[in-house]
Amino acid sequence: MAELMYWEAIRRAHDEELANDPNVIVMGEDVGVVGGTYKATSGLYQKYGEQRIIDTPISENSFTGIGIGASMAGVRPIIEIMSINFALLALDTLVNAAAKIRYMSGGRVSCPIVMRTPGGTAHQLAAQHSARLARMFMSTAGLRVVTPRGPLDACGMLKSAVRCNDPVIVIEHERMYNLKEELPDHEFFRPLEGAEIVRRGTDITLIGYNYSVHLCLEAAKRLEKDGISAEVLDLRALKPLDRETIRRSVEKTHRVLVAEEDEAPVGVGSEIIATVIEDCFFALDAQPVRVHAADVPVPYAAALEHAAIPDVEDVYKGALKVMGKI
Amino acid sequence: MKAADQKRLLREMIFYRRFEERCFEAYMERKIGGFLHLYSGQEAVATGVLETARCGHDYVITGYRDHVHAIKTGAPAREVMAELYGKETGSSRGRGGSMHVFDPTVNFMGGYALVGEPFPLAAGLALACKHKKTDQIAICFLGDGANNQGTFHETMNMAAVWHLPVLFVCENNQYAIGTRIDRSTAVVDQYKRMCAYNIPASQHDGQDIDIVMTAAKKAIDQVRAGKGPYFLEFLTYRLRGHSMSDKTITYRPKEEEQKWAERDPLKIYSDRLKKAGVIADADIKAMEKEVQDEIENDIVKFAEESADPRVEDLYKYVLDDNPDPRWIGPLQNAI
Numbered sequence: 001m002a003e004l005m006y007w008e009a010i011r012r013a014h015d016e017e018l019a020n021d022p023n024v025i026v027m028g029e030d031v032g033v034v035g036g037t038y039k040a041t042s043g044l045y046q047k048y049g050e051q052r053i054i055d056t057p058i059s060e061n062s063f064t065g066i067g068i069g070a071s072m073a074g075v076r077p078i079i080e081i082m083s084i085n086f087a088l089l090a091l092d093t094l095v096n097a098a099a100k101i102r103y104m105s106g107g108r109v110s111c112p113i114v115m116r117t118p119g120g121t122a123h124q125l126a127a128q129h130s131a132r133l134a135r136m137f138m139s140t141a142g143l144r145v146v147t148p149r150g151p152l153d154a155c156g157m158l159k160s161a162v163r164c165n166d167p168v169i170v171i172e173h174e175r176m177y178n179l180k181e182e183l184p185d186h187e188f189f190r191p192l193e194g195a196e197i198v199r200r201g202t203d204i205t206l207i208g209y210n211y212s213v214h215l216c217l218e219a220a221k222r223l224e225k226d227g228i229s230a231e232v233l234d235l236r237a238l239k240p241l242d243r244e245t246i247r248r249s250v251e252k253t254h255r256v257l258v259a260e261e262d263e264a265p266v267g268v269g270s271e272i273i274a275t276v277i278e279d280c281f282f283a284l285d286a287q288p289v290r291v292h293a294a295d296v297p298v299p300y301a302a303a304l305e306h307a308a309i310p311d312v313e314d315v316y317k318g319a320l321k322v323m324g325k326i
Numbered sequence: 327m328k329a330a331d332q333k334r335l336l337r338e339m340i341f342y343r344r345f346e347e348r349c350f351e352a353y354m355e356r357k358i359g360g361f362l363h364l365y366s367g368q369e370a371v372a373t374g375v376l377e378t379a380r381c382g383h384d385y386v387i388t389g390y391r392d393h394v395h396a397i398k399t400g401a402p403a404r405e406v407m408a409e410l411y412g413k414e415t416g417s418s419r420g421r422g423g424s425m426h427v428f429d430p431t432v433n434f435m436g437g438y439a440l441v442g443e444p445f446p447l448a449a450g451l452a453l454a455c456k457h458k459k460t461d462q463i464a465i466c467f468l469g470d471g472a473n474n475q476g477t478f479h480e481t482m483n484m485a486a487v488w489h490l491p492v493l494f495v496c497e498n499n500q501y502a503i504g505t506r507i508d509r510s511t512a513v514v515d516q517y518k519r520m521c522a523y524n525i526p527a528s529q530h531d532g533q534d535i536d537i538v539m540t541a542a543k544k545a546i547d548q549v550r551a552g553k554g555p556y557f558l559e560f561l562t563y564r565l566r567g568h569s570m571s572d573k574t575i576t577y578r579p580k581e582e583e584q585k586w587a588e589r590d591p592l593k594i595y596s597d598r599l600k601k602a603g604v605i606a607d608a609d610i611k612a613m614e615k616e617v618q619d620e621i622e623n624d625i626v627k628f629a630e631e632s633a634d635p636r637v638e639d640l641y642k643y644v645l646d647d648n649p650d651p652r653w654i655g656p657l658q659n660a661i
Binding site: 063074102105165191 | 387422
């Protein structure tokens with residue numbers, strides 16, 4: 001076992017998959033010579049060469065489209081988009097092409113691409129570098145969307161994403177790249193489907209994904225001191241969604257909170273609560289609560305940014321509200 | 327070119343014209359739904375370029391006016407017609423329709439409705455050819471209207487920087503739906519725009535299949551030889567509207583339409599073959615009859631008699647229907 005940081009885990013997945021299959025390539029802005037803005041592809045250019053680790057111009061829609069075109073002919077590109085805000089420029093090719101080509105070709109052509117991108121707020125990056133947007137990809141048929149919460153999933157899910165025949169959107173987070181976790185030394189894969197119970201509890205289910213899992217885990221520790229046993233569920237995959245694990249957990253705890261860093265309207269939390277109501281309404285003993293960002297463009301000033309984005313305190317208080325303690 | 331090949335090419339173009347006109351009829355009978363964009367008038371471009379390419383080996387991709395490109399590439403005409411009818415036997419199993427014909431068995435990688443979207447996909451197909459070190463090339467057919475999308479410029483830049491084996495064929499029919507090119511585009515001669523990317527480019531008459539083939543051969547040889555991308559512009563004209571829903575009378579002068587009708591690619595080629603003694607009027611009549619019979623009694627019949635997709639299969643093809651559980655899971659939780 002070795003402790004790796006999140007970015008190192010991503011780098012390891014790239015390295016293993018590049019070594020495993022000559023048709024795996026990497027594309028993106030500064031992924032080659034520079035080694036990636038978050039170092040996730042560092043050293044790979046030197047090891048695999050410029051034909052496989054491709055520095056692209058700043059043309060998100062078309063370099064993503066080129067990756068998709070290559071994938072239709074048997075290449076397996078891992079495409080890095082430097083910030084999820086920039087992925088908006090690539091939406092045509094991701095949503096209109098990659099997500100639909102299998103369907104509109106009657107299953108005859110597939111697009112096995114991986115698009116990795118950090119989504120989320122970090123340190124005063126302001127409105128155009130702090131988007132989350134997971135909800136947008138989650139609502140697109142034909143995509144898989146995964147949100148690894150730590151190095152183990154970051155490595156294992158990326159490797160699975162490369163092998164899988166569907167287009168996979170991997171949403172990382174600016175504040176997670178330095179998170180540490182023990183990883184097995186041997187090769188391993190983590191599945192692209194299935195939510196994970198990351199903390200067991202009996203009184204309330206706290207549901208998170210990506211960075212908000214960590215908020216839920218911290219909140220659960222505080223709730224424990226109040227004598228409340230919180231179960232924490234990491235969705236892991238937003239699409240397809242593991243409704244079964246959500247239902248089983250809520251049927252056990254009878255109370256639910258969803259924490260997301262994104263804004264609430266038409267969000268991941270809305271979808272999860274709707275799922276709970278459809279699947280296990282009568283198991284609920286209390287009104288569900290959504291913890292989410294303020295419905296504003298992310299502000300620059302630190303105090304405003306802090307106020308706009310949910311933190312552990314917000315999740316903790318939200319849980320107390322579900323429990324009827326406040 | 328041998329007389330037999332010349333006759334075959336003429337027959338192919340007559341076939342494509344009749345195929346498209348038959349689609350028009352089926353659309354009016356409401357047997358074909360959605361949007362329908364017909365290729366009548368532009369036949370010499372796809373026929374000539376693809377005659378010169380290695381169909382089934384090279385990758386071909388285009389926009390929504392895609393029936394003829396698909397058939398010339400090698401997609402069975404029966405399956406293309408069945409696709410327009412929305413049948414399970416269609417090229418895309420009835421999931422795509424007129425604008426989304428696919429046949430990967432001959433490397434026809436689809437028709438796309440988003441104008442300009444195929445530019446990067448084509449460059450990606452070419453990147454795959456280069457990556458795998460094959461002697462394949464990618465050929466991208468799009469109209470002049472597509473050249474005002476950002477993907478045009480972004481893709482040309484990358485195709486040039488990476489020396490990708492891709493041939494861009496601009497079918498300049500001079501109207502972006504209903505907007506005449508000089509009303510939307512600063513540089514009307516499309517090939518001139520390639521000087522910004524150092525991509526060799528040339529402009530030709532797209533109504534004369536012999537000219538098309540000569541230009542295409544030079545371009546394809548160069549691309550296949552590893553000299554990077556090439557851009558061919560063919561001046562052409564559609565006989566019908568952009569799709570079934572527009573009336574050309576609102577945006578094209580009658581005199582202009584008449585002028586181009588005289589330069590019908592079928593007429594130009596058949597006149598030439600007649601003059602050369604390769605074919606006689608009676609042969610052309612016989613050809614037309616034969617094509618008519620084939621389309622009616624085989625192709626349309628096949629489409630009409632094929633089954634609709636089963637409603638139970640609605641969710642088929644969204645994702646890989648037989649995924650490997652090693653990558654997909656799901657994760658097991660004990661609750």
